[in-house]
Amino acid sequence: MADIHIRRDHHLGLRAARKVAWQWAEQAEEKFDMSCTYAESDTCDEVQFTRSGVSGTLKVTKDHFELDAQLGFLLGAFKDRIEGEIVKNLDVLLAAKTPSAKKTAARKKAT
Numbered sequence: 001m002a003d004i005h006i007r008r009d010h011h012l013g014l015r016a017a018r019k020v021a022w023q024w025a026e027q028a029e030e031k032f033d034m035s036c037t038y039a040e041s042d043t044c045d046e047v048q049f050t051r052s053g054v055s056g057t058l059k060v061t062k063d064h065f066e067l068d069a070q071l072g073f074l075l076g077a078f079k080d081r082i083e084g085e086i087v088k089n090l091d092v093l094l095a096a097k098t099p100s101a102k103k104t105a106a107r108k109k110a111t
Helices: 013-034 079-097 099-110
Strands: 001-011 035-040 043-052 054-060 064-071
Touching: 001 079, 001 099, 013 043, 013 064, 035 079, 043 079, 064 079
Parallel strands: none
Antiparallel strands: 001 064, 035 043, 043 054, 054 064
């Protein structure tokens, strides 16, 4: 069994981070056929995700995301590729929510 652990710090606050987590969960359901459940609390939300051969959690706080996943035997062979895809997806979602990314996108549209 292979484990994946990813942590990403952010400065979004819980409200905006929650939106990113919802987007991540929706993408996981659509692209990877995951079953996701979302539980909110005052200080830390948690997305639990699962599908055949994969299970894990994405914890969301006001200043970081922390993802832990366990891959079954067959998917364990693809750990690096799966981890890379998760990192890419989460980083893209986070970049879209940062103020500097919005300014850059606005500048690109203007030119």
